[in-house]
Amino acid sequence: MTVTGVEVIGQTARIMLSANDSRLVAEVTTLAVNELGLVAGAPVWASVKATEIDCYPR
Structure with a gap:
């Protein structure tokens, strides 16, 4: 998988x-975002x- 975006709330x-x-x-x-280096384009395993x-309908 690839991170395609990060929205901080x-x-x-x-x-x-x-x-x-x-x-x-x-x-x-947000701590996990920083510790895991979650930025757009980063490869990840989920x-x-x-x-x-x-689940939500489109």
């Missing part, structure tokens, strides 16, 4: 990710808990 951030035709938005702390997933 207070002490959290929305991280936009893409891989092939799939897109994902993850909400993390893992999520099934109980923490929300």
Whole structure:
């Protein structure tokens, strides 16, 4: 996956990710953004808990 954008909202951030035709938005702390070096263009590996997933229609 690749980070396609970072939107900071207070002490959290929305991280936009893409891989092939799939897109994902993850909400993390701004501390995590800094520690993980989450910037547009950065390659990342993502893992999520099934109980923490929300799906929204386009």
